[in-house]
Amino acid sequence: MSTFKLDGREIPFEKGDTIIRAAHRAGVDVPHYCWHPGLSVAANCRMCLVEVAPPAGRPALMLDVLRWDAAKNEYVAEKKPKLVPACQQGVADGMDVLSQTSEHVKRARAAVQELLLLNHPVDCPICDQAGECRLQDYWLEHQGTKKRMHDEPVHKPKGQVFGPTIVYDAERCIVCTRCVRVSEELAGDPVLSVAERGNLNEIVVSPGRQLDHNYTLMTEHVCPVGALTSSDFRFKARVWFLRSVRSVCVGCSKGCNSYTDFDPRSLQVHRYRPRDNANVNKYWMCDVGMLDYRRIHEGRILEARTSGESTTRESALTRAAALLAGAGGKLALVLSAEHSNEDNAALFTLGTKYLGALAVFYTGRPQGKADGILLEADRNPNTTGVLSICPTAKPIAELGQAVAAGQVAFALALGSAVPEDATASALSGLQGLVVAATHEGTLPQAAHVVLAASSWAEAAGTFINSAGIEQVSERAIPPLGESSPAWKLFAQLGQKLGHPTSWKRPEQIQANAGSAASEVSA
């Protein structure tokens, strides 16, 4: 195992690693602005400078510098070792790197930090990045000194709208070019570039273009300062009021890992942030997914309905039980690829084991266009999961035939959207349709009884993505309005019909079903 020494600690590395990458893997932090594990190396911020001891027998590369001597009140000549950027320097076996333990490195970091703050506007009170800003964190850790410049700082354009999602502030920008590299390397659309020179440097959008590819919010995510801000999140919430849970994006079947940030006082979800997962989404999420958090609060069904009228959950359950009791052998189940394994397993167990449903269909949102990077055409998070619960489930498009053939007259459904509009006419042909839905859509529109289900952010759920990886999404907020997790609703519905569906926790559903339980992996 090849190792190198960082501040006296042995750290293993792989071939081709740079110092900062090997340290990052070992959990050791070397301060940096422009480096990102998922992007190419730019080495323009110079914050990650470290001192590398020369190989045995060779002298260190020394530079002539002038140091201010306060005692003599003049500059004196001195030599200091040449520092190398850790993001660019490849690691060799036995290398001896000094980071925190070197005085030269500490002075270099303080100097870099001071230079970055020279022209920085005093925007902290209004800047969205406050609370998660590297300039703030590194000032406290590495600089700690006051401003020495008495001149007017350089002024640049502020509040420039780059595109529908991003606003740029040139004064705050430290020109680390992370956004430029994200646009070029991740999105494949090199629309951003650096203009002007010296301290007038700023990021510009190519003439005649807008920042409008599918990864614009990633430019905001990688920006270490408040130069790029999301116009969606701007001025909405201060980050120190937000709590995070580890969740999974439900925008498509890629299953990108995310953090759901919500305000625990108002229980409002304010944004998603990508979560690193080397196997699924690396470090990124697409704009479609990032903005998908809005669906947690928008277009929701928060009260039960019977025949289109709002009612209590109790009376809706009673009416649903009455409907299903008379279903005979003509009951169909409709699973939903939008919902978690727990919701679908509860419906499947209730339907097949207790209600004797023979036909199982599945629904989901219509297909979209894949972008070849992260966004997939299947806009449902759990198609694989649904098919693993019931491999013989048929697409809901075939429901129309079954209704026409008289095999199906009643349906117990989960979910709100259907892939094609044609299904709506099939649904209207049903004698009884009970739907547990989170959002308005074709299914609850056609339903006789609608039960308000909780969304993915209100209950923990397992989703299987298109690659077959099972992922758990944690719960952020308690159920909104009168909604309740769908798997609980099905338990209550089963009990109304006199069946022993008494699961209080998702793990118990599997035990109740008696079928092989899929292990929930964290």
Place this chain on the structure above:
Amino acid sequence: MAQALIDLIKRQFPSAVLETHSQHGDDTLVLNALAWKSVAEFLCSSPDAAMNMLVDLTVVDYAEREPRFEVVAHLLSLSLGHRLRLKARVGNPEGEGAAIASLTEIWASANWAEREAFDMFGVTFIGHTDLRRILMYPEFEGYPLRRDYPADKIQPLIPYREIPGIEKVAPFGRDEGMSFGRQVHARWAEDPEDPQAN
């Protein structure tokens, strides 16, 4: 620095001392909870230690650790002038099984100190003759200084009246106050239906 004292205890009770450390001039011994009383007795009676005052006895709740609670006692010797901090860890992550021997027979100040530790954390002191709540009223349920006891929970003995249209704002309502820092020290979104709010 009471290094000589620590060595003395280690010699006398080789299996009881789990860790020692010294931070900011305070010497700390982490003991096996079963040896709590015997070490304390030794420290009080031995002329080399002569710890005649139990300055303070309290508990710290490390909610992610097992054992969860750390019973911390500060001892002082008025004649010899040295101080020592003794610690012992008890309790499982659910907060059950937190029991340790009482020191009331050695120092009378342990009486009220242990009552408060019991009241605030639920740590039982075996051998304490009068272990009941001291700061909270007897009908209080729960142990308030535990990390999972929500700081904004109120248990009024006389319930608030239901007056339509008047919002009795409980202290630290959901949209009041500043929840500082990024850490959360209590569960924030409790689902009354869900026994395992995750």
Place this chain on the structure above:
Amino acid sequence: MEPIDVEISEAELELPEEPMLLNVGPSHPAMHGTVRCVMELSGELIHRVDVQVGYLHRGFEKMCERGTWAQVFPYVDRCNYVSPMLNNVGFALACEKMLGIEVPERCQWYRMALGELARISDHLTCDGAMAMELGAFTPFLWMIKGREMIWDIMEEETGARLTHSFGRVGGMAAPPTKGFKEQSLAVVEHILSIVSEVEKLMFGNRIFLDRLEDVGVISGENAISLGWTGPCLRASGVAYDVRKAAPYLKYDEVDFDVPVGEKGDCLDRFIIRLEELKQSVRIIRQSLARMADSGPINVVDPRVMLPPKEEVYNTIEGTIQHFKIVMEGLKIPAGEVYSYTEAGNGELGFYLVSDGSGTPYRVRIRPPCYYITGGLEHVITGQMMADVVPCFGSLNMIGGECDR
């Protein structure tokens, strides 16, 4: 109502044999705030007493875990609320011990002077209240007048008479005002004259002395075992003062004596406080003489001190420093510390546990009068009901500190 004309023979008259249960408090003039004593009396003699505290429990230790380190200062102010500056200084010293920083010398003298003024105010209140409860209203008013003068100084310096929240980690909230030295010296002069008048009035009064002497005696060993510190312990003959045993600030550079009593009765506790007050005056005079008239009060450390407002509004570094300290809290490295000072009632200890963030993990306030009130049972059992008044008064139980 008709008189009951019943012939009762001697043999039928049965005197009750059970002791009487009397509930004293929590709302009772003798109970110094809110303490409930459930007493078992046999005539006037107290057989057993159950001291129930907790009526002023406000959950400070839990509240401290929700804010930042600097936000603990208002909480500790409200612990021993008759000498809040001593609590502030104690907590500031505890945080500075964990951070490993020492405040500038001028601040140390300043803290000592303010602390001793607070101690004088504490002792004036205690002895004044004790005298008043025994019927001597005049010395109470004189001592309260002295306390008012001290509170005037505090108002000049800090802006508040009682709950100043003046301490900061790394210094104080503001430098001393120009008139501080002059005013303080004049005030302590006046207080000394008040005290000597009180002594002339009280110590010649036979009733006062009879009510305090040999009442509520506690031996030194019992006091030590009960965890007593401060004037109550010293009255029992144990010469333990944190300022001498483990000097902090500049207490080892000033001359003062520590009065120690002999019998451990209420009179000793009364006199000790008056004597301590005189020693505090000595300390104040010396501190003010040695305190420089100019110079920094706060340590220069961007991790803990807020920058001046001109810098906050005009430079990015000032804004960032202000932002980090206020929003995230000043960060104290992970660890634990027990720091103790001599507060009005004895050894005020702070056991702080930090997890490295700006929010305290655990703030344990070791209240001196909690343990002293724990000994109340021991002190008044076997005394007469009327002796409870001077006994409890001499212990100086401050509800805010006892219950937190």
